[in-house]
Amino acid sequence: MRTLRVATRRSALALTQTQYVVDLLRQVARDAAFEIVPIRTRGDEIVDRALSEVGGKGLFVADIEDALASGQADLAVHSLKDVPFELRDGLVIGAVPRREDPRDALVSRTGQGLFELPAGARVGTSSLRRQAAIRHLRPDLRVDTLRGNVDTRLRRLEEGQFDAIVLAASGLKRLGLAARITEYLPVEQFIPAVGQGALAVECRADDAEVLRYLSAIADAETTRAVEAERAFLSRLQGSCQVPIGAYAEPAGRDLRLLAFVAHPAGDGHVRLERTGPDARALGAAAAEEALRQGAEDWLSAARGD
Structure with a gap:
């Protein structure tokens, strides 16, 4: 029996997403065992600056790709929106499973939606894309950078550091926190990040066995959409x-x-x-x-x- 080592970030969301993929693979790779390999990435270590200042979302992927390339792991689960458009030589995205909700979600302390927040309300997000959308729709709001995992961001909201925050709906749903969502932001107004809500399962391009397993959990509709x-x-x-x-x-x-x-x-x-x-x-x-x-x-x- 082959043991497949699955690399992932250490956050609660990353581990939840990875367990979801492992559960899918167990249905098709009945002759394999699975070991989850949590990796702390540079992107997880730098939380006091915007991603645009320190190298971008690729910081969440590079250390995990090191583990794949060196043979310390056999596959890796990423949030697809974190995966750069160019992969490391010798690595491929072997599967994109069915997508979760692609929308952004507003969570506010008072239950007010985006267009109900008072002028000057402070909204937190880590994304330049979300900041641009908010400033376009509500130029009277104060938009500030907010980094950290989902729990950290929700805690800072509860502590009163922000009046509202914007997160990916998919992450909140996967963590069982959909009830915290005040408002789903429509894709026509808040066009999502590339690949938002989708997962990418990466592996070595020459690992035919893993690629065969991954082909069985890929979702054709999601794969086609994220390809565009x-x-x-x-x-x-x-x-x-x-x-x-x-x-x-x-x-x-x-x-x-x-x-x-x-x-x-x-x-x-x-x-x-x-x-x-x-x-x-x-x-x-x-x-x-x-x-x-x-x-x-x-x-x-x-x-x-």
Whole structure:
């Protein structure tokens, strides 16, 4: 019997997501045993600065990819929104299981929704994308950076440091905290992060046995949708320094893609909606249009070109 070592971050959410994937795999890999390998990543250690200042979401993935590449782990479970558009050589995303709720969620101390919060209310989020969306819809609110795991963010809200916070609905649901959600923010107004609500199971490209197991837990509809979203991100060469969102969903036989790019300082934004049958072509075409509409200058400035 082969023991498959599954690398993951140490947070309660990451461990819950990993257990979900392991439970799926146990149904198809009955001749395998599983060992969860928790890894503390650099992204988990740096909680006093915005991700855009310290290297981006790839900080949550790099140490785990080290474990895969070195053979310390056989597969890894990530939140797909944390996975850069370029993977390390020799590694692949072997499966994207069925997606959870992709929406952002507002949690407020008073039960007030986004448009009910009083002017000057303090809203916390770790995401430049969410900050840009809030400032566009409610420029009278105060938006501040909030890092840390879900429990830490909820505690800071309860302590009165914020009037409301914005989190991924998927994380709250997976942790059994859906009752804490004050308001689900519609994808038309808050276009989600690329891959939000989806999980990525990464492994070595030459591990045929693991890839065979993973193919059995992949969800075709989710995989197709996130392929379009990641094609959008890849063509933009996007990073955490520029607010970017993309969300794809079935539209008959086609995909409908909502996409968003904003100036980091709030000096403009591009919002697109496109429909098409080919996921990668759809994402790339939307990205080309965003670049033509001004995103090229914002992204170049962020890269220091």
